[in-house]
Amino acid sequence: MKSLSFQSTATFGKILLLANVFGLVVSFTSQQHNGRGGGVAKGVELSMAGESDFLSRISNPFFAKEGSSKEDGSSSGPSGLNSDSSFDTPGAEILVGKAKAVIATDLGVQDPSLLDEDFLWIGPLQEKPLGKVDYLAAGRFFSLRTAFPDLDYRPHDFRIDENDPLTVRCTVRPLGVMRGPLRLRTELVQPNGKQWRGPPEAISMTFDPDTGKLVKLCSGFAIDRLVGNTNGLCGVMAAATIAGVPPSDWEVYPIPAVISRFFGRPVDPVGEVSTFLAPFPETVMIQLVKGILTTNLAADDASLLAKDFSFVTPSIGPIGKNKFLESYAAQEFGGFEPEFSHFRVDPFDPYRVWVDVKPVGPGLEGPPQACSFTFDDDGFCTRMTAGAVMDPSIGNTGGLTGAAGIKYAIGEGDLDVTVRPLPVAIGRLKKTILSPLTKISADDYVLDSARGPSSEDKAALDPVEARKALAEARARIQEEEAQRRQLAMEEEIRLRALQEAEQEKLRLRQEAEEELRQAREEIEREILRREAESRQATQPVVTKEEPTFTIPTTPKMSPPKLPSPPKIAPPKIPALPKMAPPQKAAQSKPPTPKAEPRKPKQAQGNFFADAFKPLSDLSA
Numbered sequence: 001m002k003s004l005s006f007q008s009t010a011t012f013g014k015i016l017l018l019a020n021v022f023g024l025v026v027s028f029t030s031q032q033h034n035g036r037g038g039g040v041a042k043g044v045e046l047s048m049a050g051e052s053d054f055l056s057r058i059s060n061p062f063f064a065k066e067g068s069s070k071e072d073g074s075s076s077g078p079s080g081l082n083s084d085s086s087f088d089t090p091g092a093e094i095l096v097g098k099a100k101a102v103i104a105t106d107l108g109v110q111d112p113s114l115l116d117e118d119f120l121w122i123g124p125l126q127e128k129p130l131g132k133v134d135y136l137a138a139g140r141f142f143s144l145r146t147a148f149p150d151l152d153y154r155p156h157d158f159r160i161d162e163n164d165p166l167t168v169r170c171t172v173r174p175l176g177v178m179r180g181p182l183r184l185r186t187e188l189v190q191p192n193g194k195q196w197r198g199p200p201e202a203i204s205m206t207f208d209p210d211t212g213k214l215v216k217l218c219s220g221f222a223i224d225r226l227v228g229n230t231n232g233l234c235g236v237m238a239a240a241t242i243a244g245v246p247p248s249d250w251e252v253y254p255i256p257a258v259i260s261r262f263f264g265r266p267v268d269p270v271g272e273v274s275t276f277l278a279p280f281p282e283t284v285m286i287q288l289v290k291g292i293l294t295t296n297l298a299a300d301d302a303s304l305l306a307k308d309f310s311f312v313t314p315s316i317g318p319i320g321k322n323k324f325l326e327s328y329a330a331q332e333f334g335g336f337e338p339e340f341s342h343f344r345v346d347p348f349d350p351y352r353v354w355v356d357v358k359p360v361g362p363g364l365e366g367p368p369q370a371c372s373f374t375f376d377d378d379g380f381c382t383r384m385t386a387g388a389v390m391d392p393s394i395g396n397t398g399g400l401t402g403a404a405g406i407k408y409a410i411g412e413g414d415l416d417v418t419v420r421p422l423p424v425a426i427g428r429l430k431k432t433i434l435s436p437l438t439k440i441s442a443d444d445y446v447l448d449s450a451r452g453p454s455s456e457d458k459a460a461l462d463p464v465e466a467r468k469a470l471a472e473a474r475a476r477i478q479e480e481e482a483q484r485r486q487l488a489m490e491e492e493i494r495l496r497a498l499q500e501a502e503q504e505k506l507r508l509r510q511e512a513e514e515e516l517r518q519a520r521e522e523i524e525r526e527i528l529r530r531e532a533e534s535r536q537a538t539q540p541v542v543t544k545e546e547p548t549f550t551i552p553t554t555p556k557m558s559p560p561k562l563p564s565p566p567k568i569a570p571p572k573i574p575a576l577p578k579m580a581p582p583q584k585a586a587q588s589k590p591p592t593p594k595a596e597p598r599k600p601k602q603a604q605g606n607f608f609a610d611a612f613k614p615l616s617d618l619s620a
């Protein structure tokens with residue numbers, strides 16, 4: 001939490017508790033609403049300093065609830081902001097258990113024995129209900145469990161209706177993966193492995209007081225269409241959307257809403273919250289919601305809303321803060337004082353508080369609705385959802401909410417094609433035309449065999465017989481509860497005996513394992529001891545001698561002998577061949593005249609002989 005510390009939050013809780021017990025009216029010091037924490041202080045101040053009888057209508061949590069009278073002898077009234085537990089009615093736990101069994105069997109499709117013979121199913125886009133045979137046939141034909149074998153409804157917020165102790169309401173958020181074929185009316189769609197994340201869906205179950213079986217089931221009513229990935233659809237239409245074959249907007253929304261969606265911008269779905277820690281304690285968050293309700297949905301104090309506030313209904317929105325304050329805030333309840341009950345924090349979104357609303361007033365009885373308020377860390381309201389019907393068969397507004405429902409109740413309703421989807425409007429028109437013959441009006445959702453007594457029938461009943469029947473019903477419920485407790489006790493004893501037997505087996509097993517471990521360790525020690533003894537016996541005795549140390553002498557090193565170079569013989573010079581002296585070629589000379597003999601000269605050496613003489617000597 002950013003704006004308030006833990007100590008200040010605890011102080012708020014103490015003040016609220018004292019005001020609830022002693023009827024104190026506390027006013028906090030005014031703060032700047034645009035500062036941090038201003039939304040918390042202002043919301044608590046308004047919720048506690050509103051009308052003078054506001055706190056008197058909140059029940060005392062320390063007062064015993066066995067009797068019907070209050071501490072001051074006055075009742076909280078139908079329009080009190082009552083947040084008491086839903087399990088004060090005798091046999092409420094039994095009814096909740098039956099409701100959980102219905103959800104666990106795919107809303108009774110897997111176990112028809114849970115459904116009464118006069119069973120009726122009512123859906124949001126059906127102009128007439130389905131009986132038991134038709135309901136089971138439709139459930140087995142579409143077979144959502146075949147297409148989504150791991151479908152988990154994730155039910156939560158089980159509670160008993162304030163005006164009908166035999167009706168249980170809860171919220172589911174279906175989750176599953178398409179792993180099988182989905183059979184629709186005209187085709188068979190193959191699996192695509194896409195995950196189904198459904199929006200919060202309101203489910204109402206009414207049980208028969210005699211047989212304990214389900215006589216009326218209202219399902220498929222999305223209370224926040226911007227959550228999940230199914231475009232705000234539930235049931236078979238949601239499965240078809242996941243399979244890639246979504247229905248047309250004409251089948252889901254009224255004509256004005258279809259036109260607005262066609263020309264408007266696409267709206268992004270609300271993302272899932274990643275934290276499970278609420279910004280404030282549950283009591284403080286509930287008081288913040290009550291502060292907005294006492295100011296006519298913040299129409300009298302717009303500072304309770306954040307700047308980025310948005311308002312959403314099943315067919316309108318998101319709408320900004322200014323347009324909401326101008327057109328919707330003051331007209332949502334039309335000046336009437338509706339009944340508020342079952343304030344609770346959403347377990348999947350800790351920043352959101354849900355509340356059940358039932359508009360009532362002179363000539364007005366609206367159907368039960370679900371509203372939610374989302375806050376930020378500073379205590380300002382950032383988002384509001386309203387107008388989500390949980391059971392359209394109750395009231396005189398034709399299943400409509402808001403200003404349209406009020407107009408319908410006083411006889412000034414708009415045309416059905418402007419406030420209902422086109423197929424529903426056509427179906428209601430057919431019922432209206434045939435009503436003189438069938439005696440069934442367009443607003444008649446129940447059959448004669450399943451219709452409860454009217455106000456005239458209730459007035460005609462004998463009070464003594466009514467009290468007797470009520471006493472018998474209570475006795476029957478108490479007997480069933482006693483049997484259930486007895487069976488639970490016997491089951492607990494059996495489970496305890498089994499648990500003790502398992503613990504004894506575990507103890508014996510541990511003791512045996514411990515003894516076996518000790519025996520193994522003893523055997524290993526004995527083996528090691530004997531091996532040591534055998535080695536010691538076979539090892540020879542070695543006498544210890546004193547070691548003598550000798551200094552080694554360094555050996556003399558002789559110089560290395562170098563190899564003698566090899567003897568190289570002188571090269572032999574080959575003898576030159578003998579060459580004869582050149583001889584002069586004989587030349588023809590002309591005859592010379594005979595010369596006179598000369599006198600011999602002194603002998604001289606031969607030139608060639610002298611030149612080659614050394615060579616001749618070498619050759620010799």
